[in-house]
Amino acid sequence: MMGQQKSEPQLFNYAVNLEKRVRANHPLRQVKAAIDFSFVREEVAPCYGSNGNESVDPLVIMKMMFLLFFDDIKSERELMEVIGERLDYLWFLDYGLDEKIPDHSVLSKARARWGKEVFESLFVRTVEQCVEAGLVDGKKLYVDASLIEADAAKESVIKGAPELIAALKRAYRATESKLEETSTPESYQAVNDRMMSRSDPDAACVRQGSGQSRPRYKHHRVIDDAKGVITATETTPGSIAENKKLMELVDQHEQNTGCRAQIIVADHKYGTSENFVACQQRGITSHMGDALGKAQQAREKSVFGDEVFTYDPSRDVYLCPAGQILKPRRVYSIRRTVEYKSSARICGACVLRAQCTRSSHGRTVQRHEKQAALDVAHTQAHSLAARRDRKRRHHLMERSFADAANNHHFKRARWRRLWRQQIQDYLIAAIQNVRILLAHQNCRKSAAAAVSLQKANLRKRCEVLTLVSFMKFRLRSASFARLPR
Ligand code: SF4
Structure with a gap:
């Protein structure tokens, strides 16, 4: 009861x-x-x-x-x-x-x-309060993720065949639900199919920087541009890539703040074709680093980039710098791209070959099925405003994560299993928002106090000036009265 x-x-x-x-x-x-x-x-x-x-x-x-x-x-x-x-x-x-x-x-x-829902409600309430207090702009959002060490030693990790690991995870969940009268959702994504921590099977073994691989979770976070209020969070096993959660986080941000996102700022890990296209389809300007650009940079240093090839939509072919045709050759359904290829014989005799390709089979160019949208997104991603925003993102996100790590026990899980880690992250995000809210209220109070002090000082000065003028007038009147008539 x-x-x-x-x-x-x-x-x-x-x-x-x-x-x-x-x-x-x-x-x-x-x-x-x-x-x-x-x-x-x-x-x-x-x-x-x-x-x-x-x-x-x-x-x-x-x-x-x-x-x-x-x-x-x-x-x-x-x-x-x-x-x-x-x-x-x-x-x-x-x-x-x-x-x-x-x-x-x-x-x-x-x-x-x-369960975790009530803690999510607490977090959403703090976001709503920040919106009401005018601390959320809602249009420009910054996205990043950070790894959290699970409450499990790296020695607790066992390796085995994927079937064995899956069976172990099922057995672990069954035992846990009997012990704790709670069940772990079946929607957990399969991570680290060949290894599992016996202490926390939901955590995934990932490396951070040059350190050793150990069980970790990943915390994904959206921060608003105005005051750094956290507007959306998501916790996953550490192996889930950042870019997989971007649009879910944008949805969550829009739902929590009631504002439509207009600009997304993120680093190159988020800049995949899927995310760029999704942003364009929703009318969002993407100021994300370009993951494709990074991967292609090394190759494009020595040979022509894809952008020097001209697409002819009427014939569905590309024209190379030597005026030759590249025809569609293969469809990659997972990547949603079509590969265009030139003739190996023509390329073999071309004077530009050294600058164009190192292959003896001719040159290829990839075209995404939404290439027009992708081109617009790439232009946005390479703009000056985007570079400026990415610099600001770096400071804002680092400050937010550092504050959580230094003051609220963010970098290590207190409890085991994903749903508990989600509770921890909701609580920390809610507390950080409350602190921003209180700082704003204190600021307003100090500003109000400063204004009232200024007014009081002004009033005093006016009173003194009035008194001085009155005294001068009296003195002048007295001297005038003493004059011989
Ligand atoms: S190497 Fe082939 S694709 Fe490249 S410019 Fe020459 S003909 Fe065109």
């Missing part, structure tokens, strides 16, 4: 009034004023029965999990120990001085019972 926190102040408790003990500008006081956590009770009500033992109030549990990441407390055990010692925490949770602090296990039980 769902319990409810009784928040009547304890009038006779050592004459200590927590309300007075917590300073006016305490961050938690601002959080409590800014965020209404009461929505949790309504959202998780279906998870509780109508009789039996009363649970700890879901609102209190959510606040406790918020504190865990807000102050980056080492563990849930430590959080429960600290709550009883800190007046500000007791006040934030509406606990009295003598009230019993629940066992740390209530937090893990609540997570298993609620």
Whole structure:
């Protein structure tokens, strides 16, 4: 049965009034004023029965999990120990001085019972509040991803045939659902088919930079241009490529902010043909780095690039710099491209051959089925504005990820399995948004205080000037009266 926190102040408790003990500008006081956590009770009500033992109030549990990441407390055990010692925490949770602090296990039980949806709601609510406060522009968005170390050692990784690993993962899920009365969604993407961590089978073994491969998750994030508010997040196993999640993140951004995306800024990992075409189809300007351009750069340094070949739509052929024809030869359905090829005999006798191709079979050119859209996207991606935006993206994203890592335990998973990692990421993103919201409110307060101080100073100066003018007038009148008539 769902319990409810009784928040009547304890009038006779050592004459200590927590309300007075917590300073006016305490961050938690601002959080409590800014965020209404009461929505949790309504959202998780279906998870509780109508009789039996009363649970700890879901609102209190959510606040406790918020504190865990807000102050980056080492563990849930430590959080429960600290709550009883800190007046500000007791006040934030509406606990009295003598009230019993629940066992740390209530937090893990609540997570298993609620699932990740309520935490997603908390995150979406913070985005909506930022939109209401005018902190979100919504038109230009920056996208990036970062790896997170799973709560599993690299020694826990076992290797085997794909069938064996798939069977092990199924068995692990079945055992876990029996133990925890919860089920892991079957929609998880198959990752690392030949290896699996026995500690956390959802994490994928990936390398970061030149480091060793180990179980990791990947956090995908969208940041708004105006104030750096996080408007969309997604967590996947570490092996899922960044570019696969771009359009899902754009959809999520538009849904959360209610604004249509107009410009997407991302690095070259996102600049695939699919993403460029998808952006053009939705009327979005793509300021993403060009992945194709990067791959082709080395080749194009020594030979002609595809752009020097002219497409003739009436005949569906390409014309090379020597005026020869390249005809369609093969269709690549996965890449959605058509390959055009010149005659090996003609190329063999061409004077431009050294600059055109190193192959003895003639020159080929690839054309995407949406090449016109792709050309527009490539022009946008190479513009000056796009290069400027990508520089700004670098600072904005790094700042956001660094803030999460330094202050909110972002770089390492606290719990195991993907759905728990998603909870962690929603909480961290929500906290970062709340901090942006509070900083904005404080800014507005300081600006209002500065204006009122200015007004007060001006009023004082006016009063002094009036007094001085009046004194001068009196003096002049007195001297005039003393003059002989
Ligand atoms: S090498 Fe072949 S494709 Fe290249 S310019 Fe000469 S004829 Fe044209």
